[in-house]
Amino acid sequence: MPKKRVLITGAGTGIGKDTAKHLVGRGHSVIAAVHHADQVAPLQTDLGPSAKVIKLDITIPEDRLQIAELGVDVLINNAAQSESGSLAEIKIDRVRRLFEVNVFSALELSQIAIRSMIERGGGTVIFISSITGRIPEPFLMPYSMSKFAISAAAAGLREEMKTLDKGIHVSVVEPGPYSTGFNQRLSNSRFEWMEKEGSLFSPKQIAAMKSDTDRKLSWLEVGTTDTIVKKITAAAEASKPRLRYVAPWTFALLVRVLRILGV
Numbered sequence: 001m002p003k004k005r006v007l008i009t010g011a012g013t014g015i016g017k018d019t020a021k022h023l024v025g026r027g028h029s030v031i032a033a034v035h036h037a038d039q040v041a042p043l044q045t046d047l048g049p050s051a052k053v054i055k056l057d058i059t060i061p062e063d064r065l066q067i068a069e070l071g072v073d074v075l076i077n078n079a080a081q082s083e084s085g086s087l088a089e090i091k092i093d094r095v096r097r098l099f100e101v102n103v104f105s106a107l108e109l110s111q112i113a114i115r116s117m118i119e120r121g122g123g124t125v126i127f128i129s130s131i132t133g134r135i136p137e138p139f140l141m142p143y144s145m146s147k148f149a150i151s152a153a154a155a156g157l158r159e160e161m162k163t164l165d166k167g168i169h170v171s172v173v174e175p176g177p178y179s180t181g182f183n184q185r186l187s188n189s190r191f192e193w194m195e196k197e198g199s200l201f202s203p204k205q206i207a208a209m210k211s212d213t214d215r216k217l218s219w220l221e222v223g224t225t226d227t228i229v230k231k232i233t234a235a236a237e238a239s240k241p242r243l244r245y246v247a248p249w250t251f252a253l254l255v256r257v258l259r260i261l262g263v
């Protein structure tokens, strides 16, 4: 297997950190990009000297520009934030801010990577979307819409890169629910403002939402990130990666069944 220079964003925690560790273990040259400067030293210790840890807030243009000179073969757009609540009442600025991170910044970073990959004769851009980028999730729609946008962007960009014919591959990875703390934060983000800002939904409905979420997450979340890390690694290592990678397999099956049913 050819060793690659892989840059992964949002590598300070969760799926990004686990993927960075796995890729280091497989002998790749990993650039693990973290959100905040104080995450650099602990992660560098964790990953060891073969990896390079950098601070890269994907929303900051100067931070993004650093990647032009890093000779990246594979970019994994993993960094993301969460925002939830009903589309009937959420302040649109919250949705706008979320799209700035999850969609626009990931695309701007990818544009820089694509130019440098073209100069080097090719490469792969991977977007970490979500199963909620395939199946709309009521009350999590700000986040779900951002992931629909990323899944669609990956599919379209992939075709554009085929036309360009400069060796740029594009894939999207769509994880189901994994227990990294992200889903809990995603779910809770709506309650932070619904309770303060005079929601259309009654306290009883809000309380029911809270217990419904806790029940769903304890039932659905996968305890370790192993299966999704393997999918991301498969996309990063493939000479011709597939468009889409989904894990765990139960969610891959669900998406297929819903597609057959026309849902």
Ligand SMILES: NC(=O)c1ccc[n+]([C@@H]2O[C@H](COP(=O)([O-])OP(=O)(O)OC[C@H]3O[C@@H](n4cnc5c(N)ncnc54)[C@H](OP(=O)(O)O)[C@@H]3O)[C@@H](O)[C@H]2O)c1
Residues within 6 Å of the ligand: 009, 010, 011, 012, 013, 014, 015, 016, 034, 035, 036, 056, 057, 058, 059, 077, 078, 079, 080, 081, 101, 128, 129, 130, 131, 174, 175, 176, 177, 178, 179, 180, 181, 182, 183
């Ligand atoms: N866990 C799941 O069930 C699940 C399911 C579907 C999709 N996903 C996707 O998987 C990816 C990783 O999520 P995770 O579960 O591992 O959650 P996570 O631990 O919260 O990972 C997200 C990472 O992105 C970083 N980040 C946020 N804003 C950033 C910015 N502006 N610039 C750079 N980094 C930034 C976060 O840093 P800070 O925490 O320091 O802000 C964090 O390290 C995300 O794209 C998420 O949407 C997760």
